[in-house]
Amino acid sequence: MRLKRLVVVPLVMAIGCKPPTPAEQLDSIVSWVSTAKMAGDAWLRHTTPDKYTRQTLELSGQMLLETGSQVLRSPPATLDSAAFDRALTSTRFNIAEMARFVEEKDAGRFRQPWDSLRIYLKTMRDFSASAAAGK
Amino acid sequence: MHLVRDVLDKKLTDRENCPMGRVSGLLMRVSETGQPRVTHIVIGGATLWMRIHPVVGRLSSRLRKLWGPGRREAIRIPWSQVQTVGRDIKLDCKARDIGALDWEIWLARNVIERIPGSGSEEEE
Amino acid sequence: MDVHVELLLGTKVRDTDGNIVGRIEELRVDRDDNSCRVESYLIGASAVIERLSAWTLIRPVARALHAHKLYQVYDVRWQDMDLSDPARPKLRIARSDLRHVK
């Protein structure tokens, strides 16, 4: 009995974890934009290594691309797909800019995309909230 | 004394308190008329795996015939060599001589002592 | 004939009528200087409790539940056990002649 469970559970887990719902995917998008923001905050205070910051920003961008395209493939009814797509693209562009300035160690120019990230974070939060409310 | 509770699976030590495995099995001689007697303590792979399932036991003894150090059969220790049955079971024999340490020695020679810093250099 | 004690554990024992009495769970032995003689076999579910020495936990529970059946352990003397086929042990006596322990 127990032995069986030991084998079956990991197998099931390995084969298929549950697919996330659109609301969860939007939460995840907020989480990644927020991560990029927080990593940017810490870098501006010179408290994190450049490489880590750049990698984390790149990871955020990549996760946004993946999760975003999943959302767009089957968008919830309450979501304005076109607006979301536009916001997502600009956010990703911003984060890519931040990563580039980290690589160039240019804190001055870094501030501009970092600052506008706050607005995109709010936009994404709104999308996520409306999706949650629509459900 | 209870044979299963107090003897089976207990740790065996030799004359010099060297651990020599656990009691894998016990042999009992049954005759038509007389009282059954426990004659041997058995240590050894196949005996142990036989307790899980006969198939596993047979597989183990087949593998043992193909590969592995030292003697091929299970080790049988006559009951008369049992000195004390307490926390451990103390036997009046030498672990090395009866083959209880075959794997230990084989692994030491073939694997462990080939890795630097195993501590084998210091005694020789 | 040599019998493996460890394989005897858990085998079902039948009485003279062929009914199952229980499983062998423990062997009582008497040990002196250089021999070890089997005195009796303990049969029944509660013999496991005996073997695991778990009475301190089980007894209060059994008492609270009035589960007297839990105490049923048969103590079969060596004379009464037929081990000529170790895979199928048989009793030489009727079930009613068995004695309880505890």
Place this chain on the structure above:
Amino acid sequence: MKKILQLSLGIVTSVGGFLEIGSVITAAQAGAQFGYKLLWAILLGTLCLIFLVEMSGRLAAVSKHTIVDATRERFGFPFFFIVLIGVVLIAFMVLVAELGGIGFGIQILTGVGFPWWAVPVSLLVWLLMWKGTFGLIENGASLLGLVTISFLVSALKLHPDWSSAASSLLPSMPDGDKARYGFLAVSILGASISPYLMYFYSSGAIEDKWDTTYIPINRFIAGLGMTFGGALSMAVLVVAALTFQPRGIQVDTFPQAALMMTTALPRWGFYLFAFSMIFACFGAALEVSLAIAYFFSQGFGWNWSQDIKPSKNSRFAFIYTLIILLAAIPLVFGIDPIKVTVLSMALTSATLPLAIVPFLLLMNDPIYLGKYRNGWISNTVVSIVVVISFVLAVISIPLQIIGG
């Protein structure tokens, strides 16, 4: 005097040894998603662990048997074999997770990915096992683990809302995803009640030649040490609740977790996190691989001690060598240590009865413990927690998989 020294070392051990990747990641995920809500799971797990650790020390001090010795002797080889498979499989997963945790710690410091660190890190762990004595491993690794106290400092600096934290010490239903909540509770319980800690601790008591005079000290170490450890776990959860939850950050990856202390301790937070993870996971990796080697050696009656040279107990040395090398392989192929961590913690909960029920029976055995048997308090607390974590695991693991 020696005992006093041992006492302080014991406490240090538990402070350093309690926190590892499992408790950090599960507590951080719980805090990020549910705020303080899951503090009760840490409390419950820690309470159970206090009793379990005390019991394993007492068993060793009175009977001179480790848990593994006694399990094999009392329950026989077939049952022991089932426990062996279950415990070793999960301990192996935990080892993979810990090695991954060290690798991740180095990754965020250097920018070089953790798969590259898997082999060097496991070689280093192996080298310490090969050359180091038990005392060195126990005390050295855990002294370094003291850096994890920075979580406690961070939590205090963030000025948590004490009353709402205190009210979360009693379980309550969440507003959001209930399946996820249950799953996190199970993982936290599994991370707190790690059976390998019991095997490690009872073997340590034998290595240090404890006798019945150590019983009061043992009680003290278990109680105080595990309480400190539990407090550290709670601190991680509180920090995550205060930094990640308002920002909407979920801890899905390690680089996210690394930001945990950057607001509470702006200057050093990032590096303290990295070093906390490296040292804590290093200590845990040593403990887990020792526990696995102990499990085999004691179960089969081989010669074992961390204090003698490998050539004197070759089978013991062979087991940990093999296990550590094997654990590096999945990491080289880039398996995600966070996933392994969460899975192994939940599975720990699900298999707790397998490890704990026989142990509980042993602790009531007059032959092993005589008058030092368990009282009804220990029996009750441990059984209740084991039942809770088992039931939660059985309900929430499938829910987490199919979606609640």
